[in-house]
Amino acid sequence: MGLSTTASASPKLLSNRQVLWTRMKKYKLMYMFLLPAIVVTIIFAYIPMIGLIMAFQDYSAVQGFLNSPFAGFKHFQNMLSNPEFMLGLKNTVALNGLLIVIGFPLPIIFALLINEIKNVKFKRITQTISYLPHFISWVVVSGLVYKLLEEDFGSINLLIQMLGFEKISFMREVDYFWGVFVTTVIWKEFGWNSIIFLAALTGIDQEQYEAATIDGAGRFQKLLYITLPGIANVIGLMFIFKVATIFGGGGGGASFDAVYNMGNALVSEASLTLDYHVYLAGIRHAEVSYGTAVGLVLSILSFCILLLSNRISKKISGYGAF
Known part of the structure; x- marks a missing residue:
């Protein structure tokens, strides 16, 4: 019984290997272009993972990885009892949650x-204008936001004063930071994030629209029954990737560079x-081991969220990232 199973499985395994080898030979030029990206990813993403051992040590730069004393789960315990970690967790989930709820549908729309x-020239100009903020550094963007919202001479506050209202300290009061931050991130990234959805729209068979027109379908019906189903797999995929960043990690969300430049001591809460x-x-504070422990926990949480969102997407829409 076991011999027959092995015998039947071996040709299948051999066939899969032959198919893979044939595909690699056929597209060898494409794989050669992919090779530098693989090498860079290994060097800068996987090899540094050796440093995760610091999360379980009282790491000392003098003693190094091999000689630093083992600390067990001490830094993880400190993390859970640290009020700053809990505050950071609340702010991270809240900001990224708002950016998903508000910011994710906008690029699709x-x-x-x-x-x-229909006007190709106007279409290209509009696209270019919407993409440009993505390429502006967060240093410049935050500087512009601070100038616009400045309490004494900012354009927004001058307009508020002209309308008969009192000036608002947007960048000095905790209550306004989330609104300002989320609005700025969405403005900066929504045009760039729309590129993938625009590319997906070009892949829809135009004959479906022609057939729908002949059948008397209107624009809304075409949108509902052709356009949205046609890009549903892309929407599901991008939503999975977006949800995976809810504990941090950029992706147009509450990234480090955005928070570092937009925040200040008065709104640190x-x-x-x-x-x-x-x-x-x-x-x-040079607490390298503690910082590594927090980073490791964030990576694990993001990975778990990625798996969960992928499973939910498959159940709801039938599409998943893997």
């Missing part, structure tokens, strides 16, 4: 609107995120 524009908490602990 924008891509659908752009797709309806609302601007302290986990990425910034790791920076404070590991760089400013």
Whole structure:
């Protein structure tokens, strides 16, 4: 029985290997272009994972990885009892949650609107204008936001004063930070994030629209029954990746560079995120082992969220990232 099973499995395994080898030979030029990216990923993403051992040590730069004393789960216990970690967790989940709820649908809506524009020149100009903020450094963006919202001479406050209302300290009061931050991130990234959805829209068979027109379907019906189902797999995939960043890690969300430049000491209660908490602990306070422990926990949480969102997406829409 066992011999027959092995015998039947071996040709299948051999066939899969032959198919893989044939595919690699056929697309060898593409694999050669992919090779530098693989090498860079291994060097800068996987090899540094050796440093995760610091999370379980009282790491000393003098003693190194091999000689630093073993600390067990001490830093993880300190993390859970640290009020700054809990505050950072709350702010990270809240900010990224808002960016998902508000910011994720906007690029889809924008891509659908752009797709309806018939004037090619106007369409390209609109796309270019919407993409540009993505390429502006967060240093410049935060500087512009601070100038616009300045209490004494900012344009927004001057307008508020002209309308007969009192000036608002947008960047000095905790209550306003989340709103300002989320609005700024969405403005900066929604045009760039729409590129993938625009590319997906170009892949929809135009004959479906022609057939729908002949059948008397209107724009809304075409949108509902052709356009949205046509890009549903891309929407599901991008949503999975977006949800995976809810505990930090960028992706147009509450990234370290955004929080570092937009926040200040007066609004630290609302601007302290986990990425910034790791920076404070590991760089400013030289608590390398503690910072590594927090970073490891964030990576594990993000991976678990990725798996969960992928499973939910498969159950609801039938599409998943893997």
